[in-house]
Amino acid sequence: MGMNVLIVDDHESNRILVRYLLESEGHDCIEAENGQIAVEQFDEHQPDFVLMDIVMPVMDGYEAASLIKKRAGDTHVPIIFLTAKHDEKSLLACLESGGDDYLPKPINGIVLKAKIKAHARTQELTQQVHAKNSELTRLHATLTQEHEMGRHVLNHTLKRSLQNCKNVKSYLSSMSTFNGDIFLLAENPSGGLYAFLGDFTGHGLAAAIGTIPVSQAFFSMCEKSMPIMEIASSMNKSLKSFLPEYMFCAATLIHVPESGDKALVWAGGLPDAYITRPGEGLVSVVKSRHMPLGIVPAERFNSEIELHELRYGDKLFMFTDGILEGSPTDSDEMFGEERVMDSLDRRVKEGGQERVFDGLLDDYHSFSQGSAQQDDISLVEITAGPIDNSSVIDLEPKTNLPWSVNVDLDAERIHSQPDPIVQVIKVLPADLFLYRRADMIRTILSELYSNSLEHGLLALDSTIKGSHDGFTKYYQQRQERMDALDAGRISISVSFDYERSGSELKISLRDTGKGFDFASQNEDLAMNTKPWGRGIALVRSLCETVEYSDEGRCVEATLALNPNDRKERYPPIAPA
Template identity: 40%
Template sequence: MNILVVDDFEANRCLLRCLLEEEGHNVFEAEDGKEAVEVFKRYQQDLVLMDVMMPVMNGYDAAIAIKQSLGETHVPIIFLTAVTDEEALAEALRGGGDDFLTKPFNEDILIAKIKAHSRIKDLNEEISSKNQELSTFKNIIDSETEIAEHVFLTALKNNYLDAPHLQNYVSPCSTFNGDLLLGAVGPSGNMYMIMADFTGHGLPAAIGAIPVSQQFFALAKRGVAVGDMAEELNRYLCNLLPSTMFCAAAIIEQSVTGHEFTVWSGGLPSGYVLNDNNQIRGQIQSQHMPLAALEPYEFDRQVEVFRLRPNESLFFYTDGVTEAMNSEGDMFGEERLEDMLNETGDFYVSDVVKRLDSFLAGTKAEDDITMLHVKAQPLETEVEEQPDPHSSEVVVGWELNLHLDAEALKKDISMADQLIDMLGDQDVFMNHKDYLHTIFVEFYSNALEHGILGLQSSLKDTEDGYIEYYMQRAQRLATLEDASIDINLRLVPGDPASIEITFKDSGEGFDITKIKPSCEDDSYGRGILLVRRMTDVLEYTEGGTKVFAKYPLCSASQRFQAA
């Protein structure tokens, strides 16, 4: 070590020089405090042995001056003094000294103190070096975070969530959000929304936000069906994300009339249908696995279609809401949320946030929180003028016939998916695939399960009956013989164009008389009542074995017929 010895007596300096040089140290000398400050500033020694009582400048003042010149660097100062007064020794430590030793001093103790302070100095230097590294790393992280935030904001600049019929809340639990909430206007004035919750939170979870937002905006601009959008996003994320990462999501399309909603939901908590008093009227169950959880060939694009009355609404949220945990380890839970939703009066997402904050009582949320409330009212969106793909001038009629025998039926494939694929990418079907898929699912399941297999829907009224229903379905399908379903699709040019759909089964047929009259709960979900609203014509003939529907390929504002 380089050690500065400060003493106004040369004999004392000489003694210390001999002792320290025997220990292998390099020794510098100063006769008083003023000289000590000058020598230290010139050579920056590793340790200072300082006398207290000296001419020109005493040891106290010299110690203060040396410490002030060091900044954040630590150099130990050990006072060697004949003073034994406790107050004087305390003043030495307050003035910048790190230790003291009274004269005459014990050489072994002095050497031990020097070694101890050398270790402390080394530790301080190591800490200082680590702090510098951390500071540099922090600056890099801050810079990269600023760049990342700019990229995220740029990617989301087209986000449209300021519509008057929307309320939303997004709260990340860290700098970057693993939840994603986007809105975009479609080419016909309809509106698309997506709520997504990636596995985990923070930057790793937010990685998928940029590509998903880019894909979402591009698909919305094209006006694709919700099922197609879900299928495309799933395919994209399967190629992008690691196998351990998924994206729970709800994809929603609201028609320009504001009352028709198409929803694909996978992996999110159940959403809610709220009546005009903002009380729960029904749930929107998550029907599917999260995006990227299934390979494209396994993916189910099935959607649900909801028709809401004026001032009714939909409410979606991520699991950060119900899984928020307070300091006592209690979760907010679905029951608290539903109790709040069932309170009459105006609904504000901000009220849910306040109730959640009150429940947490200062405890930091451990997951991202996102909520979306969508009211059923006509949209006030600007529509870009585009060529009308439904004009009879651009539609060429065609007809498709399929015959499914018993062997084909026993394969139990998703016939609705197959039919949608057969329609291809013709513009005339672009905004209608979800609705057509719903019709195909309904007609095919009625023909197969009720007409041919003779299953009773009443079985599904209970949980055990639901299981029994599908056990019987599997058993009867496995032993099926001499059965068939014939499908006819016919595209008819016109203004608007339409598609005529016919399903004919070889069984006992579907008993249309068992359909209940429309009631409050019939206005959302799948079913023959919904198909009736979606089509111009719906007829069951030949004892229920044949169903015919005419679906108009018209604009979104005309899509649903009066109940």
């Protein structure tokens, strides 16, 4: 492809010779007899290439080359000096004034053509680099603008999270501009707190985008005082439809009631959480027992929760795996769970509860020795004790009349309603007086219904879960017997009797099965380490009474409800 070449020489014969050589190669030529005219011609024609003599009247080649280079700016315009001078000083001056090459006189046509071709290739590469740099600059500006927009949207989304709660401390450090970890905190309108810690697959903006549907579902359901079982189910359903298949959210969801003496926990995929106690150190592990959010479809999602009793001053610590995976620059050894547990236990015993949070972070940073973060890092501390919630609404029942809800499920309805407890909860009176205990009510109903179905109608034996592949066998048997179930009935009754001195919610279930050995289900929840029997133990820990009759076919549980009971058993927590 021909180029536009500026030939600068005060001898016309030299210009004619060079012009002849170049035009034979398909190039267009412009001539100038001195440096000043060369600069003017450059401004007018913007040539691709310049061949420059050195010694000329009015303005020499050195000055002209320097001016042309300045006018070219970022555009690469090669300048080849044509000179009869061969001394080192002259050749050095050629390069210092902006020249890219030189060719001695008399001019060798073959060498001239070769040099022009070589510099043309360099010029083409330079133009490509310049074009790519321009494109990168444009893309960077666009990306910066998009990041600003993303940051604005995400910050606006997270602004709804409760700030400055004296019961909660949090530390979040992102690996990049956007954080794939998310911590949400919200008041329960009927008293207490909801806390959510999540860790999305990956890092940066792609991971952070998932925080939008999570936060929307979280705050929407918290405003309605929904139980965390339903919040977890809603989040899972939302993320399953929103995220690509390779993404999910490891999470822990906690509800601490207004009394602050217990924590209801749903945990899936995050590292285990820990509970410390003043003077005792690390006292309990909160196991992460479920799959992360966004993996399993709604019909297979396990929303079961665990109850952890707390004493005043206990601290519950939850964190993402970024803390566990921290390591020094020159080592592959990770901080790990053992160091986390040791730090929590040691810090309590050495300096008391108030320094545990900062102490764990100090131990982490000391171990990692300032190495670059390999993951987003989050740490949350929740202190047991009464939750000071000024926005708690009046929890008097809407009616002081007794009421009851009765549901009768035959085999056909049992098949058509995989989780009938959701429907039972929905038909209960829409009263925030009940929503205050919604998690407990749903947990009690779910565990008792599961027991009536699996051990009553299906006559399953939970002890097989203790074998190597026991859970697989158990659920295979469950599916087989469910497929064969064509008769049987489960009756559910929920009744409420209002008394200002102490109301009661009674939950009873009756099935038409063969019954089961309910006497073997009396083991305390804290003492039960077997892979079965925890459901009834959990119900007993939540209820005032749990009584089985008719060989296990009938059960009645009583849950105490006192609208005036704020459980002020603890002194207030001093501000952090």
